[in-house]
Amino acid sequence: AQPAAPAPIRAPLRDLDIGQLNFLHTTDTHGWLAGHLQEPSFSADWGDYVSFAAHMREKIEAQGRDLLVIDTGDRVEGNGLYDSSEPKGVYLREILRHQHVDVMTSGNHELYKQNTSEAELLVTVPCFKGSYLASNIDIYHPKTEELVPLAPRYKKFTTKQQGIRIVAFGFLFDFTGNYNNTVVQRVEETIKEDWFQEAIRDKEVDLFLVAGHVPARSPEYKAIFTEIRSIRWDTPIQFFGGHEHIRDYTKYDSKAVALASGRFMETVGFMSIDGLSTSEGPSTAAGPVFKRRYIDNNLHSYYHHTGLDEDSFPTEKGRNVSRLIAESRNALQLDKIHGCAPRDLWMSRVPYPHNDSVYTWLEKQVLADSLEDESRGDGPAVAILNTGAIRFDIFEGPFTQDTTWIISPFTNGFRYVKDVPYDKVQLIMEVLNQQTKVMRRWMDETDDHLDSLGPPAQLEHTGDVIADADESHDWPAFDMVGTQQIPLAAKKPSGEIVPGYTTQDDAGDDGDDSIHSPISFYRVPNCIQALVSVNASTALETVDLIYIDFIEPYLTLAAKFAQLDVDFAKEGKVYLPGKTMTDVILDWVKANWKCE
Numbered sequence: 001a002q003p004a005a006p007a008p009i010r011a012p013l014r015d016l017d018i019g020q021l022n023f024l025h026t027t028d029t030h031g032w033l034a035g036h037l038q039e040p041s042f043s044a045d046w047g048d049y050v051s052f053a054a055h056m057r058e059k060i061e062a063q064g065r066d067l068l069v070i071d072t073g074d075r076v077e078g079n080g081l082y083d084s085s086e087p088k089g090v091y092l093r094e095i096l097r098h099q100h101v102d103v104m105t106s107g108n109h110e111l112y113k114q115n116t117s118e119a120e121l122l123v124t125v126p127c128f129k130g131s132y133l134a135s136n137i138d139i140y141h142p143k144t145e146e147l148v149p150l151a152p153r154y155k156k157f158t159t160k161q162q163g164i165r166i167v168a169f170g171f172l173f174d175f176t177g178n179y180n181n182t183v184v185q186r187v188e189e190t191i192k193e194d195w196f197q198e199a200i201r202d203k204e205v206d207l208f209l210v211a212g213h214v215p216a217r218s219p220e221y222k223a224i225f226t227e228i229r230s231i232r233w234d235t236p237i238q239f240f241g242g243h244e245h246i247r248d249y250t251k252y253d254s255k256a257v258a259l260a261s262g263r264f265m266e267t268v269g270f271m272s273i274d275g276l277s278t279s280e281g282p283s284t285a286a287g288p289v290f291k292r293r294y295i296d297n298n299l300h301s302y303y304h305h306t307g308l309d310e311d312s313f314p315t316e317k318g319r320n321v322s323r324l325i326a327e328s329r330n331a332l333q334l335d336k337i338h339g340c341a342p343r344d345l346w347m348s349r350v351p352y353p354h355n356d357s358v359y360t361w362l363e364k365q366v367l368a369d370s371l372e373d374e375s376r377g378d379g380p381a382v383a384i385l386n387t388g389a390i391r392f393d394i395f396e397g398p399f400t401q402d403t404t405w406i407i408s409p410f411t412n413g414f415r416y417v418k419d420v421p422y423d424k425v426q427l428i429m430e431v432l433n434q435q436t437k438v439m440r441r442w443m444d445e446t447d448d449h450l451d452s453l454g455p456p457a458q459l460e461h462t463g464d465v466i467a468d469a470d471e472s473h474d475w476p477a478f479d480m481v482g483t484q485q486i487p488l489a490a491k492k493p494s495g496e497i498v499p500g501y502t503t504q505d506d507a508g509d510d511g512d513d514s515i516h517s518p519i520s521f522y523r524v525p526n527c528i529q530a531l532v533s534v535n536a537s538t539a540l541e542t543v544d545l546i547y548i549d550f551i552e553p554y555l556t557l558a559a560k561f562a563q564l565d566v567d568f569a570k571e572g573k574v575y576l577p578g579k580t581m582t583d584v585i586l587d588w589v590k591a592n593w594k595c596e
């Protein structure tokens with residue numbers, strides 16, 4: 001772990017059920033390779049994970065069984081270790097490569113920007129040669145300008161110990177927000193291609209392994225499942241998914257299941273399968289039998305599952321990776337303090353609006369104070385921001401260089417159009433916040449597809465969850481259903497069950513390795529609006545409409561519904577040139593949150 005990481009809480013643990021074939025799975029790590037430095041439940045780093053995987057492999061192979069390590073993308077954007085270097089990612093990629101990964105895929109975040117996807121092609125794919133798969137992603141090669149697969153479409157391999165014959169794929173969901181140097185083919189079209197059809201007709205296969213940056217419960221995985229099943233009615237299929245930042249496990253049929261393993265290096269997913277046939281012959285056991293576990297990423301869990309302790313656990317390689325992370329953090333000055341937050345501000349732990357909501361803070365203070373600019377004149381304005389632009393809670397205390405990127409990693413800037421009727425702006429807000437009902441229907445009809453605007457976890461969780469005050473011990477908690485975290489080490493009760501993930505999935509409520517009490521989750525709207533330069537006594541007739549540039553396509557669509565004839569792409573002007581949302585937040589913190 002990192003020198004500043006809090007010691008883990010000794011939560012009661014459920015064991016791992018080691019099987020014939022075993023998996024460790026990460027997804028949506030978003031640069032958090034240093035682990036969580038303010039949360040004991042997730043305070044192990046990538047170096048510890050390197051040690052953990054090595055010990056697990058040794059232990060499992062000693063029993064003549066197999067272990068595979070999977071990562072399903074969104075390794076980038078979301079933490080100072082990735083975002084604060086110039087160019088972005090130079091430190092992160094160097095750290096990442098030290099883990100042995102058997103199957104790796106790209107997420108959507110690897111494709112938002114040209115330089116990110118080119119770094120995947122030129123650095124990460126070669127580092128993970130033979131493991132990185134891209135079943136539905138092509139890229140214009142920066143040198144030849146030819147459209148080429150980002151990585152091989154699939155692979156067939158045989159496990160080391162038992163000779164289990166596996167055909168593996170690596171998918172991305174039907175993403176359309178990629179920069180135009182990459183092409184993401186819809187999953188539903190990809191599976192009709194000859195190479196896929198040939199791969200699933202291979203009779204010498206004991207398991208289809210579908211890794212992907214795709215939600216476990218999604219039309220894309222349903223389509224792959226149906227296609228494989230139409231040809232191979234009883235070959236086991238193991239899906240690994242991600243994107244929604246949740247822990248999840250679902251059963252497609254008695255021989256096909258999907259696991260999703262959370263986000264931000266909080267979770268290492270574990271799966272085991274028994275009863276698989278091998279190249280030696282069919283299985284004699286009834287099967288397959290699938291078992292899943294969500295491991296909290298901390299040393300208490302790692303020591304328990306390996307049967308080791310603080311002296312015997314770290315491998316030389318793991319220690320070196322932890323050291324490399326610490327050196328990188330120092331070089332990037334991630335602990336540099338810009339201000340001090342006077343209280344915790346939550347994404348979803350409190351209802352919105354609320355004095356402790358990060359969105360209320362943004363609306364009433366940060367945006368309202370920061371978006372006045374004489375270039376626009378001094379008339380009233382409304383600023384619209386998507387809630388998904390904010391990625392993490394803010395904890396009371398030092399607001400560091402790392403915090404800046406953790407809460408707002410994107411390079412989104414602001415644009416504006418002048419003189420929009422205020423009632424039309426309110427209609428637009430209504431449409432944006434009803435996106436699931438209205439805009440999605442429109443998108444289905446037009447076969448278009450847009451990302452969601454709210455935090456990813458809301459895609460799967462459609463209602464509030466209010467934890468029982470007694471059960472939750474009234475400890476500060478976190479921002480999504482099932483997330484169980486203690487934000488600050490100082491608030492930790494010793495030897496107690498503490499708040500954290502309490503996942504419910506298709507196999508029940510016993511998936512989490514650490515036994516926790518639950519945490520409340522409140523949904524937030526897709527977008528919030530801040531009033532800028534508004535005199536409380538004046539009735540608003542027309543306002544300037546300021547918006548974060550990421551939402552421009554949604555705004556265009558919402559304006560159509562609101563019967564507002566504005567072409568935002570043409571008529572919108574850049575606002576606060578050169579300033580991103582991240583800059584705006586940081587400037588505000590420096591000016592307003594002095595440390596005592």
Ligand SMILES: Nc1ccn([C@@H]2O[C@H](COP(=O)(O)O)[C@@H](O)[C@H]2O)c(=O)n1
Pocket residue numbers: 074108109112243244386387388389390410411412451452453454455456550
């Ligand atoms: N430039 C960006 C990119 C993304 N977002 C928000 O993040 C969501 C996607 O995040 P995942 O980790 O789930 O892939 C997206 O739907 C947006 O809400 C953004 O605000 N700006």
